[in-house]
Amino acid sequence: MPSIADYEKLGLFYLGKKFDLSARSLLPEYLNYDSRDLVTHALCVGMTGSGKTGLCLSLLEEAILDGIPVICIDPKGDLGNLLLSFPNLESKDFEPWIDPSESARQSKSLEEIAQETAERWRSGLLEWDQPLDRLKTFHDKSDITIYTPGSEIGVPLTVLKSFDAPGEELLQDEETYREKLTSSASALLALMGIEADPLSSREHILLSNILDHAWRKGVDLSIEDLIRSIQSPPLTRIGVMDLESFFPTSDRTKLAMSLNNLLASPAFAGWLKGETLDVRDLLYRKDGAPRVSILSIAHLSDAERMFFVTILLGELLSWMRAQPGTSSLRAIFYMDEVFGYFPPSAKPPSKPPMLTLLKQARAFGLGIVLATQNPVDLDYKGLANMGTWFLGRLQTQRDKDRVLDGLEGASAQQGGAFDRGEMEKALSSLGNRVFLMNNVHDNSPTVFQTRWALSFLRGPLSRDQISSLMQPRKQARRSGQIEGTPLQADSPKRSIVDRTGARPIVPPPIEERFLDMTIIPKPGTQLVYRPALYVDCSVHYVRASSNIDGWEDLQWLAPSLDSELVESGTLDSWESVQSVVPGCIQLRRQPDEGLAFAELPASLTNAKNLAKLDKSFRDYLFRHQQYVVYYCKAVKKTVGPGISESEARIQLAVATREARDDAVEKLRDKFADKIRSLQTRLLAAQQRLEREKQEAQSKKLEGYFQVGSSLLGALFGRKVSSRTNVTKAASAVKSIGRATAQQGDVMRAEETLEELSAAKDALEAEAKSAIDEVVVQYAPENLILESVEIPIRKGDTKIKLLAIAWVPWQVDANGIATPLANWTKA
Numbered sequence: 047m048p049s050i051a052d053y054e055k056l057g058l059f060y061l062g063k064k065f066d067l068s069a070r071s072l073l074p075e076y077l078n079y080d081s082r083d084l085v086t087h088a089l090c091v092g093m094t095g096s097g098k099t100g101l102c103l104s105l106l107e108e109a110i111l112d113g114i115p116v117i118c119i120d121p122k123g124d125l126g127n128l129l130l131s132f133p134n135l136e137s138k139d140f141e142p143w144i145d146p147s148e149s150a151r152q153s154k155s156l157e158e159i160a161q162e163t164a165e166r167w168r169s170g171l172l173e174w175d176q177p178l179d180r181l182k183t184f185h186d187k188s189d190i191t192i193y194t195p196g197s198e199i200g201v202p203l204t205v206l207k208s209f210d211a212p213g214e215e216l217l218q219d220e221e222t223y224r225e226k227l228t229s230s231a232s233a234l235l236a237l238m239g240i241e242a243d244p245l246s247s248r249e250h251i252l253l254s255n256i257l258d259h260a261w262r263k264g265v266d267l268s269i270e271d272l273i274r275s276i277q278s279p280p281l282t283r284i285g286v287m288d289l290e291s292f293f294p295t296s297d298r299t300k301l302a303m304s305l306n307n308l309l310a311s312p313a314f315a316g317w318l319k320g321e322t323l324d325v326r327d328l329l330y331r332k333d334g335a336p337r338v339s340i341l342s343i344a345h346l347s348d349a350e351r352m353f354f355v356t357i358l359l360g361e362l363l364s365w366m367r368a369q370p371g372t373s374s375l376r377a378i379f380y381m382d383e384v385f386g387y388f389p390p391s392a393k394p395p396s397k398p399p400m401l402t403l404l405k406q407a408r409a410f411g412l413g414i415v416l417a418t419q420n421p422v423d424l425d426y427k428g429l430a431n432m433g434t435w436f437l438g439r440l441q442t443q444r445d446k447d448r449v450l451d452g453l454e455g456a457s458a459q460q461g462g463a464f465d466r467g468e469m470e471k472a473l474s475s476l477g478n479r480v481f482l483m484n485n486v487h488d489n490s491p492t493v494f495q496t497r498w499a500l501s502f503l504r505g506p507l508s509r510d511q512i513s514s515l516m517q518p519r520k521q522a523r524r525s526g527q528i529e530g531t532p533l534q535a536d537s538p539k540r541s542i543v544d545r546t547g548a549r550p551i552v553p554p555p556i557e558e559r560f561l562d563m564t565i566i567p568k569p570g571t572q573l574v575y576r577p578a579l580y581v582d583c584s585v586h587y588v589r590a591s592s593n594i595d596g597w598e599d600l601q602w603l604a605p606s607l608d609s610e611l612v613e614s615g616t617l618d619s620w621e622s623v624q625s626v627v628p629g630c631i632q633l634r635r636q637p638d639e640g641l642a643f644a645e646l647p648a649s650l651t652n653a654k655n656l657a658k659l660d661k662s663f664r665d666y667l668f669r670h671q672q673y674v675v676y677y678c679k680a681v682k683k684t685v686g687p688g689i690s691e692s693e694a695r696i697q698l699a700v701a702t703r704e705a706r707d708d709a710v711e712k713l714r715d716k717f718a719d720k721i722r723s724l725q726t727r728l729l730a731a732q733q734r735l736e737r738e739k740q741e742a743q744s745k746k747l748e749g750y751f752q753v754g755s756s757l758l759g760a761l762f763g764r765k766v767s768s769r770t771n772v773t774k775a776a777s778a779v780k781s782i783g784r785a786t787a788q789q790g791d792v793m794r795a796e797e798t799l800e801e802l803s804a805a806k807d808a809l810e811a812e813a814k815s816a817i818d819e820v821v822v823q824y825a826p827e828n829l830i831l832e833s834v835e836i837p838i839r840k841g842d843t844k845i846k847l848l849a850i851a852w853v854p855w856q857v858d859a860n861g862i863a864t865p866l867a868n869w870t871k872a
Contacts, residue, residue, distance in 0.1 A: 056706075056710050056817065056820070056821075057080065057081040057082065057112060057375075057703070057706060057707060057710065058078035058079065058080060058081070059078065059079040059080075059081055059105060059108035059109070059112070060076060060077075060078055060079075060108060060497060061077050061078075061079050061101065061104055061105060061108070061494065061496060061497060062076075062077045062101075062104075062174075062479075062481075062494045062495050062496040062497040063075060063076055063077060063174075063494060063495055063497070064076075064077055064492060064493065064494050065480050065493045065494050065495045066493075067472060067475045067476075067480075067493050070477075072495055076175075077483070077492065077494035079105075079108075079434075079483075079485075080487065081108075081109075081112060081114070081374075081375045082373070082374060082375055082707055083433060083434055083485055083487045084375050084378065084413035084415065084434070085373065085374070085375055085408045085411055085412075085413055085433075086408055086413075086431075086432070086433025086434070086486065086487070087404060087407070087408065087413060087414040087415065087416075087431060087432045087433055087434070088105075088413070088414075088415045088416075088432060088433070088434040088435070088436065089415075089416050089417070089418075089429055089432045089434070089435050089436070090102055090415070090416070090417040090418075090436040090438070091417070091418055091419070091421045091435070091436070091437055091438065091440070091449055092419060092436075092437070092438025092439055092440070092481070093419055093438070093439055093440055093441040093445070094419055095439075095478060096419075096438035096439040096440075096476075096478065096479075096481075097438060097478055097479035097480075097481070097496050098417060098419065098436075098438050099124050099382075099503070100479065100496050100499055100503060101436060101438070101479075101481060101496045102380070102382065102415070102417050103124075103125070103127060103128060103499055103501060103503065104496060104497055104499055104500075105415065106118070106125075106128060106338070106378075106380065107128070107184060107499065107500050107501065109338075109378055110128075110184060110187050110188055110338060111180075111183065111184055111187060113187070113336050113699065114336060114375055114376075114377065114378055115329035115330055115336035115337055115338070115377045115378070116329075116338045116339070116377065116378045116379075116380060117325070117328050117329060117338075117339050117341065117358075117362070117377070117378070117379050117380070118338065118339070118340045118341065118379075118380045118381070118382070119341050119343060119355060119358070119380070119381040119382065120192075120340050120341065120342045120343065120344070120382055121343050121344055121351070121382060121383045122344055122382065122383060122506050123342060123344045123506035123507045123508070123512070124382065124505065124506050124507075125340045125342075125382065126192050126340060126342070126507040126511070126512060126515065127499075127501045127502060127503050127504060127505075127507070128188065128190055128338065128340070128501050129188070129190050129192070129501075129515050130143055130501050130502040130504060131181060131184055131185045131188060131500055131501050131502070132164075132167075132181075132185075132502065133178070133181055133182040133185045133186075135164050135167055135168045135178070135181070136164060137157065137160040137161040137163070137164045138160070139164070140160040140163045140164050140167075140502060141156055141157065141160035143502060143504045143511075144156050144159050144160055144163065144504070145504070145505075163502075167498075167502065170498035171498050171500070173498065174497045174498040176497070176498065176500065180500070181500050184500045188338070189331065189335065189336070189337040189338065190337070190338040190339075190340065191337065191338070191339055191340065191516070191519060192340045192342050192512050192515060192516055193320075193321075193328075193339060193340065193341050193342065194342050194345060194512065195317070195320070195323075195341065195343065195346070195354050196313075196314075196316040196317045196345075196346060196350060196354070197316045197345050197346075198316065198319065198320075198520075199342075199345060199509045199512050199513050199516075200342055200512045200513065200515075200516040201320065201321065201516050201519055201520055202316065202319045202320025202321065203320045203321055203322075203323055203341070204317055204318060204319060204320045204321070204322060204323065205317070205323045205353075205354060205357045205358070206268070206269060206317060206318065207322045207323065208230060208323060208357050208360070208361060209230060209234075209257070209266070209267045209268070209269075209272070210266040210267070211260065211261040211263075211264045211265055211266050211267075211564065212226060212261060212364070213627075213629055213630075214628050214629025214630075215368060215629075216364055216367075216368075217261070217262065217629065219367060222363060222364055222367045225360065225363055225364075225398075225399060225402065226360050226361075226363070226364055227254055227257055227258055227261070228244050228254065228398070229356050229357065229359065229360030229363075229395065229398070229399050230257060230357065230360060231244070231250050231253040231254045231257060232244065232250065232356055232395035233352070233353045233354075233356035233357045233360070233395055234253065234272075234305075234353070235247075235249055235250060235253065235395075236349055236352040236353050236356060236394070236395050237308065237349055237350060237352075237353035238304050238305060238308060238349075239349055240304075243393075248292060248293050249301060251284060252276065252279070252284065252292075252293050252298070252301075253272075253276075255279075255281055255284060256272065256275045256276065256279055256280070256281070259280050259281060260275075260280075263562060263564070263632065264562070264564045264629065264630060264631065264632060265563070265564050265565070265566065266564065266565060266868070267566070268566075269305065269308075269309050270309070271566045272305060273302050273305050273306050273309070274302075274566075276298055276301055276302040276305065277295075277298060277299060277302045279298075323357070323358065323361060324361075325361050325362055325364075325365035326365060328341075329377050330692070330696055331692075332692060333691075333692050333695070334691070334692035334693065334694070334695030334696045334699070335695075336699075341354075341358065342512065343355070344506070345509065348386075352387075352394060352395060352396060355381075355387055355396045356394075356395040356396045356399065359396060359399035359400055359403065360399050362379060362399075362403065362412075363399055363402060363403060366403070366406070366407060366410045366412050367410075369410045369411070369412075370410075370697075371409050371410060371411075372410065372411035372700055372703075372704055373411070373704065373707070374411055374700065374703040374704045374706075374707050375411055375413050375703065376410065376411030376412060376700050376703075377411070377412050377413070378412075378413045378414075378415060379403070379407075379412060379413070379414050379415070380415040380416075380417075381415075381416050381417070382417050383417065383418055383419070383420075384416045384417065384418050384424070385418050385419075385420040385423055385424075386423070387400065388400050388401075388416070388424060388425050388428060388429075389423050389424070389425060390423065390424065390425045390426065390427075397425070397428075400428075401425075401428045404428055404429070404431040404432070405431055411700065416429075416432075421440065421445050421448050421449045421452075422444060422445060422448050424448075424452070426448070426451060426452030426455055426456075427455065429452055429456065430452075430455050430456045430459040431456075431459075432456055433485065433486040433487065434483065434484070434485045434486070434487075435449075435453055435456070435482075435483070435484040435485075436481050436482075436483055437449060437453075437473060437476070437481060437482045437483075437484070438476060438480070438481045438482075439476045439477065439478065439480075440473060446470060446473050446474070449473070450466055450469060450470060450473075453469065453484060454466060456486075457484075457486075469482075469484075469491070472491070472493065476493075479495050479496045480493065480494070480495050480496075481493070481494060481495075481496065547642060547643060548642075548643060549575075549637065549643045550643060550645075550646040550651075551651075552646070552651055552850060553651060553653075555653060556650075556651065556653055556656055556849075556850065557847065557848075557849040557850070558635070558849060558850045558851075558852065559580055559633040559634070559635065559847075559849045559850070559851050559852070560575070560633065560634050560635070560636065560637045560638070560851075560852045561631050561632070561633060561851060561852065561853050561854060561867040561869075562631065562632040562633075562634065562854075562867065563638070563854050563866040563867060564630070564631065564632075564866070564867050564868055565865070565866045565867065565868060566866075567856045567866055568856060568858070570858070570859070571856035571857060571858050572642065572856065572857045573640060573641045573642070573854060573855070573856055573857075573866070574641060574642045574643070574644055574854070574855050574856075574857055574863070575637060575641050575642070575643045575644065575852040575853065575854060575855075576605075576644040576852070576853050576855050576863075577644065577646050577647070577650065577850055577851070577852060577853075578603055578604055578605040578606075578850075578851045578852070578853050579603070579604040579623075579650075579659065579848070579849075579850065579851065580601070580602070580603055580633070580847070580848075580849050580850070580851035581600075581601065581602040581603075581604075581623075581663055581845065581847070581848050582599070582600075582601050582845075582846045582847040582848075583599070583600055583601075583602075583663075583667070583843060583844060583845045583846060584597055584598065584599050584600070584843070584844040584846065585597070585598055585600060585667060585671060585838040585839075585842070585843050585844075586838060586839045586842035586843070587673045587687065587836045587837070587838050587839070588836070588839065589675070589834065589836045592675055592677070592684050592834065592836075593684075594675060594684075594687070594836065596687075598688070600625065600626075600671070601625070601626035601628070601631075602623050602624065602625055602626060602663075603623065603624050603626055603851060603853075603869050604620065604622065604623045604624075605624065605853060605865070606622055620662065620663060620666040623666070624869065624870055625870070626869045626870075627869065627870060630868060630869050630870070631867055631868075631869050633851070637852060638854070641854060643852070644855075646850070650850060656848060659848060660845050660848050663845065663848070664840065664843050664845065667838065667840075667843055668837070668838060668840040668843070671838050672835045672836065672837050672838070673686070673687035673688070673835070673836040673837075673838070674686060674687060674691075674833050674834065674835055674836070675687050675833075675834050675836065676691065676694035676698070676831045676832065676833055676834075677831070677832045677834060678698045678701070678702070678829055678830070678831055678832075679830065679832070680702060680705075680823060680824060680829050680830075681698065681701045681702050681705045681824075681829075683698065683701050684834075685697045685698060687836065691831065691833065694831060695831065698829065698831065699829075702824050702829055703824075705824060706820060706824040709820045709823075709824070710820065713813070713816055713817065713820070716816070717809065717812075717813055720809055720812075724805055724806070724809070727798075727801075727805070853865055853866075853867055854866040854867060
């Protein structure tokens with residue numbers, strides 16, 4: 047019998063073994079769930095004690111083993127158990143996690159209970175065919191972080207950067223932009239305790255308009271900026287009505303005070319600290335390796351939970367829409383206890399983005415997995431998009447009726463058959479750890495018992511336990527070993543107030559441009575334009591062997607002319623020039639009013655010097671502007687240019703998964719024909735034996751043909767049997783047993799059985815060999831990236847604009863200057 051490792055390599059999730067409800071017995075056949083089926087999402091429902099948490103954790107364990115990144119929302123603290131994997135299964139590993147009350151209850155020492163627990167885990171894993179090597183692999187592959195937004199219990203996470211202006215790509219996608227705008231305003235109002243309908247609430251409409259006005263200009267907004275903007279909006283009209291009629295000053299002041307009170311609250315201080323919420327960083331490490339991010343919200347109030355979940359769903363939507371489509375599983379979003387966030391009639395801020403994800407995420411390979419122990423308060427119309435339903439023991443008949451109604455609707459929408467009576471009978475017979483799986487990709491529902499979890503399921507983690515688990519990561523973050531996203535503080539500058547004045551005279555043909563403010567200045571600061579050099583150019587790169595021939599428009603800014611400019615008019619070096627992120631700045635030909643001007647180096651007013659700078663910049667570009675593409679031989683694919691190596695690894699990992707899934711599908715098609723051939727031979731044998739009225743033992747023949755617990759059964763499952771009528775073949779084989787051996791010659795029957803046995807063994811060996819080839823070809827360790835550098839063609843470089851750029855700065859009372867435009871923001 048093949049090992050579990052054989053199934054893992056095929057993208058199959060080992061969730062348990064099939065269970066015979068009528069006999070109340072466990073069957074030997076594995077329940078291997080095709081990871082691609084998660085692309086059509088899954089729902090897990092079960093009462094307390096049903097084994098729901100164990101099943102969901104097992105599914106997440108399988109995702110980790112298969113290299114699938116995961117984002118989890120954890121409202122209870124259970125998911126942190128994923129960190130409790132002990133490769134050596136020693137009692138000392140379990141002891142710190144044993145509940146001290148167990149010692150008193152069992153009248154045993156903690157050491158004794160830990161020893162018994164370790165032995166129980168070892169025997170449980172072996173009983174479920176999981177060797178210790180599998181546990182070690184899981185432990186080694188696990189990269190799990192528990193984030194605690196608004197708190198420093200775990201790794202702190204701030205979502206306030208979500209009010210920063212989105213990038214140009216998102217601004218161009220009007221639908222995604224509108225969803226982000228709506229969810230951001232809804233989330234903030236939910237945190238303030240205001241129930242707001244996006245179409246009728248004036249608070250929501252005002253906030254949305256303020257955000258829209260700033261974001262379209264590329265301006266980031268802090269909470270302080272929002273407070274000031276509510277009091278004095280940068281708008282004169284909302285729709286066709288003037289601002290004062292729509293939302294009077296006195297009412298706006300009350301709204302601003304409400305937000306100010308929230309900001310001034312000591313409890314809110316936690317939201318200002320931590321790593322910035324970035325979906326890419328939650329799913330992948332900096333080197334592109336997958337990771338699991340557990341977002342613990344157990345410590346938050348209901349309003350704070352709704353605020354955070356809504357913001358997260360909006361960010362997840364924005365990230366998802368930026369990904370290329372795929373039919374394979376790219377990532378998983380899992381939410382435990384979805385109760386309250388997706389109700390049937392009410393419309394909390396979290397519901398619209400969740401519904402959008404359920405409808406659209408499958409096209410991008412994002413699997414949504416939701417779990418609840420309260421099946422009544424769910425929008426089953428929205429859940430009709432769920433392809434897989436894991437149903438455990440339910441507490442009341444009302445719970446069963448609601449689940450059956452939802453499942454019936456989902457089956458109708460997916461075009462599947464549904465027998466309500468049989469389904470209700472099955473649900474009523476489920477016990478602990480026994481689930482009914484209704485998968486739209488299968489021919490019929492399956493009952494199974496969940497496997498033993500690799501992680502130690504000790505129950506919800508306390509605050510102290512979460513803090514203890516995350517202490518090493520927080521320490522590494524403080525020491526700079528983990529790259530965070532801190533705000534870039536400008537180095538102190540000496541006061542430039544005494545060197546500012548009116549706008550300098552710049553003779554033609556030298557051009558000037560003025561950067562718009564994208565950062566709102568602090569009250570009491572002096573606003574000054576400082577000179578920089580701005581370059582807008584086009585470069586050409588070609589590599590015929592990689593079928594690459596492209597042009598790219600680039601913008602650059604040299605912001606420190608005071609130290610780099612020399613009397614000759616050329617720069618000592620362009621090394622400090624910075625690339626401008628597209629869409630981050632807006633240029634105009636006239637300055638804003640009220641800003642002073644810093645001194646302009648005299649050499650920059652000489653057109654000949656500008657011409658020298660033009661030439662020196664072309665030389666700089668040729669030396670430094672190279673394009674890198676990455677090639678993966680295993681999938682014969684090149685990615686780039688314009689992406690980092692880590693992003694290339696992420697893209698190629700998805701491409702590899704697609705290639706592996708396609709290869710497995712081809713194996714299914716290939717061996718389906720062979721199974722059909724075997725079926726034909728069995729039917730022919732039946733006809734011959736019936737004519738001669740001979741009898742064979744049906745048990746013996748079934749043993750020869752049995753593939754349910756073999757590698758073929760795991761690979762094909764019920765999906766192939768629908769195409770090959772294996773069920774009919776097995777039925778025909780059983781009918782052979784009706785004859786008696788004494789009434790005829792059994793020699794021909796025995797020869798046929800031997801022939802079929804040999805055919806089955808050969809088919810098994812052939813399948814194993816083909817699977818091994820797929821495994822080796824697409825194994826992660828064999829995915830080698832080759833980087834290829836492509837220089838630009840120097841003679842093709844076009845400098846479209848070389849101009850003096852005036853950058854707005856603010857200078858505080860101590861003479862510390864910081865820019866009011868961010869040209870490097872990602």
